[in-house]
Amino acid sequence: MEYITKLIPPDIGYVIQKVDIGQRDKVDQAIWMDNPSGKFTCASAFQVLRKRQPESPIWRCIWNKINPFKMAFISWRIIKKKMPMYDRIKNFSNESDPMCICCNDPKEESMLHVFIEGELAKKVWEFFGDSLGIKIQNQTIQARYGNKKYYEAKIYYEVAQHVKGIMNKKGYLRDNWSRICSSMEAHKAVLTSFPVVWSKPLVNTIKINTDGSNMVLCNKAGIGGIARNSRGDIIMAFAKAVQFCSINSAEIQAASFGINWLNHNDINNGIIEVDSILVVKWLDGEYSIPWEFLKEIEALKRIIDKRRIKVQHCFRKANTVADSLAKFGSNTQFSFIANLYYTMQEIPRQARGAVRMDKAQLANFRIRTRRRT
CATH class of the missing domain: 3.30.420.10 (Ribonuclease H-like superfamily/Ribonuclease H)
Incomplete structure (x- = not known):
């Protein structure tokens, strides 16, 4: 302390003396302050360097542990307009077929048509909406992979399977969509209590x-x-x-x-x-x-x-x-x-x-x- 007061004013030296430098009998330890554990990780360094955008409630609804990754990923692609539809592909190439394969009377393939205005899209939303008492017009979820056509029954089955998986019933639900809706409406949480x-x-x-x-x-x-x-x-x-x-x-x-x-x-x-x-x-x-x-x-x-x-x-x-x-x-x-x-x-x-x-x-x-x- 006497040596410090010779170099700097006493009031500043008093503050310096109060600084805790740890126990002298222990080896100094490096701490990475951007990780709660104090240890360096590439993930924590990435979080420091990245430019985070404001958190959106939409992404919280999509990216969570309940939604299957397949459904979350396709939802993300739809919102970001990253689906391989003709209205997007034509900006890079004109070789693809511009007509859709989901309607009896094909129209030009676009995000709006495939997911909202198409014949198959309307049937899908009517099928699922009727069981829930929801009248939906011009809304859908459907996608095309390669040159494979999706039929109504296949879409109904796949959506029902995903909903059944989310509910985690393990076979207690049948594949019939109306029965799945009835089961969801009648579902009650089982509570246990103990003193x-x-x-x-x-x-x-x-x-x-x-x-x-x-x-x-x-x-x-x-x-x-x-x-x-x-x-x-x-x-x-x-x-x-x-x-x-x-x-x-x-x-x-x-x-x-x-x-x-x-x-x-x-x-x-x-x-x-x-x-x-x-x-x-x-x-x-x-x-x-x-x-x-x-x-x-x-x-x-x-x-x-x-x-x-x-x-x-x-x-x-x-x-x-x-x-x-x-x-x-x-x-x-x-x-x-x-x-x-x-x-x-x-x-x-x-x-x-x-x-x-x-x-x-x-x-x-x-x-x-x-x-x-």
Whole structure:
């Protein structure tokens, strides 16, 4: 420090001295900041170099995991006008036949004719639209490959097969389009539910439940948590607004508050319970830590080892108190100091009911949609 102050003003030297350069006993590590893992990949470099266009809702509807790639690709070609129709090919060559092969009375082949105005196009859309009660005029989806003609029955069959594949019925649907429509209209999601109860810690053990809140629409974020004993009594609760960040960052800040509270109060063998499996795996060292959280998580891991703190995962329905406090914190005015509560009367009203339910060991129900097998 003395050497630095000889070269630069003391106020600037003080700022430089506060810069964290990492632990001296560890080897420096190169970090590729454009990848959450911190490792260089060609894909992340391509994302940096490419010029991204504004995201379009049309492409989200087309390019997704539900649509078969074949259908997504042909939809993309149609929108981009990349289909090999005569109205496009004639700009490069006049050798192709200008007449369509989808009508009894052939017309000049064009995107408009093949997909909207053609005889076969109209029949296809009438066939599929009638079963759904939709009257469509001059709309279709049909394409030509080489010199092969597509007949009505073949188009009906192929579309029905693709819809059946999307519904993932595995043979429970017949190929008849009307029956497929009826099955879709009668389809109901199968829901399953099971009770989830917050588990009390052992005697002479303190458990802290923490959670982070991320409100994207209003650019707000908050953290919250509660420390309780083996009887479910409140020892401390907190809620705090933080700068808008990702949900993972909010979860880490909430867990950090709980871990540091245990450390500052010289409490050993405490339990930190969060509903983010990622945070648990990062703190346990099972998953590689993103570079942006590396410094903070490494500091927390040292406290965890020192105080013998156990970090564990719970379902969100067993973390309702911390969730309510985090949401309350995100709606408060930003401050560097957290709001602390030590009694039931001090805790925000929206969290009191959940505290009473946890103490009485009343269950919340976790409802899930059963996956089809």
